[in-house]
Each structure stands twice: as C-alpha cells, then as structure tokens.
Amino acid sequence: MVGTLLARTAETPTAMTLELDVPGWRGALAGQHVDVRLTAEDGYSTQRSYSLASPGTMGLPGVPPDPAGHDSRIALTVQVVDDGEVSPYLTEDLQVGDQVELRGPVGHWFVWHPTDPHPVQLIGGGSGLVPLMSMLRTRRLARSVAPFRLVVSVRTPQDAIYADELEQLGADVQISRVWTRRGPEGWPGRVGRVDHGLLEAVCFPPDQRAHVFVCGPTPFVETVADALVDLGHDPERIRTERFGPTGP
Incomplete structure (x- = not known):
C-alpha cells in the first residue's frame, strides 16, 4: 500500500502526528500497527513499525461509513529516535503530498475489541x-x-x-x-x-x-x-x- 501525507501536527518538540490517505484501507483493530518502508534513490531500504493512533474501525458495531469519505485515512504519531533512520525523515522531511510505502495493519495480540464489556x-x-x-x-x-x-x-x-x-x-x-x-x-x-x-x-x-x-x-x-x-x-x-x- 501507498499512503499520501495529508497533514502534519506537532504534538511535542520531538513528536509529530502524520495523517495519511491510504486508498484501499479497510480499517484496523485498536492497538494494531503498520510497517513503514523507505527506499533511497540508490536502492537502500529500511523499515520501521509504528502504532496506529487513529481509531480502530474494523468491524465497529453501529458505526456507519464516514459520510465525509475519510475511511481511507489513518494517523501515526512518530517520536524522533536519536540516530534513527526513519523517524527523523518522517517528522522533519516528509511533506504534505509526499508518499510512503506501508504494510498492514499488523498484529492481533495487543488489540482491544469494543464489543468487550470488561474493564x-x-x-x-x-x-x-x-x-x-x-x-x-x-x-x-x-x-x-x-x-x-x-x-x-x-x-x-x-x-x-x-x-x-x-x-x-x-x-x-x-x-x-x-x-x-x-x-x-x-x-x-x-x-x-x-x-x-x-x-x-x-x-x-x-x-x-x-x-x-x-x-x-x-x-x-x-x-x-x-x-x-x-x-x-x-x-x-x-x-x-x-x-x-x-x-x-
């Protein structure tokens, strides 16, 4: 999948929330993550996992499709890691309209299902x-x-x-x-x-x-x-x- 950056919101001096449009996105469970892959012009590639900050809408009971057409939007909040390869690029260099390669959603262990009534x-x-x-x-x-x-x-x-x-x-x-x-x-x-x-x-x-x-x-x-x-x-x-x- 390919995500296009729609908006950037600074959360702290070292953390940025990125809102991405991902055509074909079918939703996720609350707690899942995506893998973000960056590929340089010389072919070098690196990948990091980032948790989804946006709500998990997969199979959400009683919630109709978004009338504004935002079903393909996801949000990632990225914290800059010292000497990191991916986080500095995402928080400092990625601009609105730029694209990144994504894989996911990933993970079925660390998730919460909204139909579960337990505390x-x-x-x-x-x-x-x-x-x-x-x-x-x-x-x-x-x-x-x-x-x-x-x-x-x-x-x-x-x-x-x-x-x-x-x-x-x-x-x-x-x-x-x-x-x-x-x-x-x-x-x-x-x-x-x-x-x-x-x-x-x-x-x-x-x-x-x-x-x-x-x-x-x-x-x-x-x-x-x-x-x-x-x-x-x-x-x-x-x-x-x-x-x-x-x-x-």
Whole structure:
C-alpha cells in the first residue's frame, strides 16, 4: 500500500502526528500497527513499525461509513529516535503530498475489541501512549461503556503527547499522570517513576479482572508487568508491547 501525507501536527518538540490517505484501507483493530518502508534513490531500504493512533474501525458495531469519505485515512504519531533512520525523515522531511510505502495493519495480540464489556486498564510510558490512544478513540467512537483507566508516564509536560485530548477525556476516563523528571508548575503530586504503590492506588484492583495493556520502552514495560503480577493481577490478562529506547 501507498499512503499520501495529508497533514502534519506537532504534538511535542520531538513528536509529530502524520495523517495519511491510504486508498484501499479497510480499517484496523485498536492497538494494531503498520510497517513503514523507505527506499533511497540508490536502492537502500529500511523499515520501521509504528502504532496506529487513529481509531480502530474494523468491524465497529453501529458505526456507519464516514459520510465525509475519510475511511481511507489513518494517523501515526512518530517520536524522533536519536540516530534513527526513519523517524527523523518522517517528522522533519516528509511533506504534505509526499508518499510512503506501508504494510498492514499488523498484529492481533495487543488489540482491544469494543464489543468487550470488561474493564480496561491502560498503562503507557512515553510514546507507548500511541496504541492506547487508539483504544481510547475507538471506545469513544463505538460509544462503549466499558470502564477505562489510564496511567501515562512521561518525563516532563513538554513531552506529553495528546495533552488537550486527554484533558477532555478526563470526565469519562480516570487518568493518572506520572512525571518522572519534572511536573507542571504547581504540581501537587510526587515526581518519579511508576512503582508498586502507585499502580495499587490507581489501577483497577485484581478482583475486577480488567484487561491490562502496557506499552512503552522495554525496561518500563517489564517493571510495570512484574509489579502488576506481584499485586495479584492475572498474567494472562496482561498484554504488553515494547517500543524503542525513548520514553519516561
């Protein structure tokens, strides 16, 4: 497939949301990703995977086709990786009208189905929030009443993607912010990393048997998943996805 860039939106100084038109796109499940392939003039090719930030519309019950004809649009939020080959090009060089090669959607493990009524606990570190945002947007689009909670950990307020949208979701979804280096001015809470005490305080308790989705850098994901198991959560209900080295 080939996607054409329609719009660029800066989320933070180092993260950009790219809206692409992909003719023939048939939708995706919330949490899936696509592979983006770049090929240089000399034939050198490289590929990276990026989670979809847009809602998962595949088989969405009760949602008619988009009357504006936007069914072929997808959104990717790309965080610049130091010394990366693909992310600097996508965030700095790719311009409206340019095309990129895509493959997907990919992945059927780290996905949420909006027909599932069980509670959902989302825990994201850094750009690991991206596929979780797809789940939140899918929930809103499907008008799901499944209880959702979100824990999102980032270094500073300047690193927080989707800040305004999450603020709007706060009336319907319990959102817990974790600042690992510096909080906003007047922040009343502590500053530090996610730990057992915080997870016990803000996550669904184990007896509610929530589906848990954890995404972020490998050390973050492993620490959080181990802590959840220690707190009594069923390992079979914890799904994880690891990103690159950037994060909280």
